[in-house]
Amino acid sequence: MPRWMAPLAVLAATVVLLPIVATVARLDWSRLPELLTAPAALDALGLSLATAAISTCLCLMLGLPLGYALATWRSRFKPAVRALVLAPLVLPPVVGGLALLYAFGRRGLLGGALEDAGLSLAFTTAAVVVAQTFVAMPFMVLATESALGAQAGHHEALAGTLGASRSTTLWHVTLPALRPALITGTVLAFARALGEFGATLTFAGSMPGVTRTLPLEIYLQRETDADAAVALAVLLVAVAVTVVALAYRPLSARTPAGAGR
């Protein structure tokens, strides 16, 4: 790294870390055990972890095929389609929630059909999962597509000449090579789902134990008890940081293992 970049790197770290440090500094340590073990806090944490886990699985199951399709699709419409798929990344949270309402709400495009089928999403935990999947999906699609794009496809071609079917090639050649990217995509999708706020509030509502995830509980607690909001926010950050630290190591650290396969 050129020496002139060092101050910029320090500045970048400060921009990201200072607000987190400042939040931790606001913690009221004496009340922390009581605040973190409050039934409302535990309900919200449990709901957040469960919904984020389900949403992440959905992102993996659906985002991987979509990323694969985008990487191999040859069409002049591809840039436009890719940009649209990534739209949830830039949509303001509340607009994302409104968009989901227009699609799956009781008066939405599919809402009437869902309602007739007895699948009303309104104010259910399933609506939280839909909102989280919507906002987290782009991370999985992008990770898969860019990793595939970076590979030449020689190994797949070779597997094909050896008589392997497309599915066999996918499971035994492509996916193992994509492992680092898939882990990155999964971790980012989980973190994004865990922090999801605006779309959930607008689309799913806020009911303890049903739709009130940790971010929504934090938003509500802030009205009456700023200490509780800060404690829960630090808990949310701690959970996310732990997950990321456990699952995610820089790509370079993995390369030797990946190259050995």
Added chain:
Amino acid sequence: MTLVLAGCSTASAGDDRVLTVYAAASLTDVFAQLEEAYEAEHPHVDVVVVHGGSAELAATIVEGAPADVFASANEAQMEAVQELTAAPPTIFATNTLTLVVEDGNPLRLAGLDDLAREDVVSVVCAPQVPCGAATLELAAAEGATLAPSSQESSVTDVLGKVAAGQADAGVVYVTDVARASGVEQVEIDGAAAVVNSYPIAPMSGGESLDLAASFVDLVLGDAGQRVLAEAGFGSP
């Protein structure tokens, strides 16, 4: 670009001073009119109104936001900033709760009791926020049982859920229904028993104490009270 710059320079030439008013979200339309009236009387003052939830506004004021005037939708949030007020707060308006339903009231809802009906999806404010506390108080006074599908963080979210058709009914303030489209209100019996008061006070954190006092006078005076009454607010 040139146009924008030209716009800026005219504005700064005409506006020698700025008066920053922090006002609860439910006051958005009213304070837009009061801003115009004040600027007409004081051509060298630019009134900047910052809207938000009262709790949010109070929190930013405590953190040092440069507010000259704070108009809160409840007394609790005014108490939260009481050390920063330049004069004792005055109640300038009141508001009462009402049922909000889809236009035409297709489910024929008649009052709070109907919210517990099996075929009715209802939303209310969470007990932690002022409108939710008032809703609980009113339900207790009326002996009604609530069975909400969601406890929203703000009255705007309750209104949004009903306006979008996600919920059939919600409990909001009378003035909120007046601001929304596609919905109508169903009066709640005994609603007048639970009154929400709006206090206003000049703040010491700002830079225009004299202007702040005259803005508060405008709100409390005939002109201000007329605009508030037109929007559905009750008098103090």
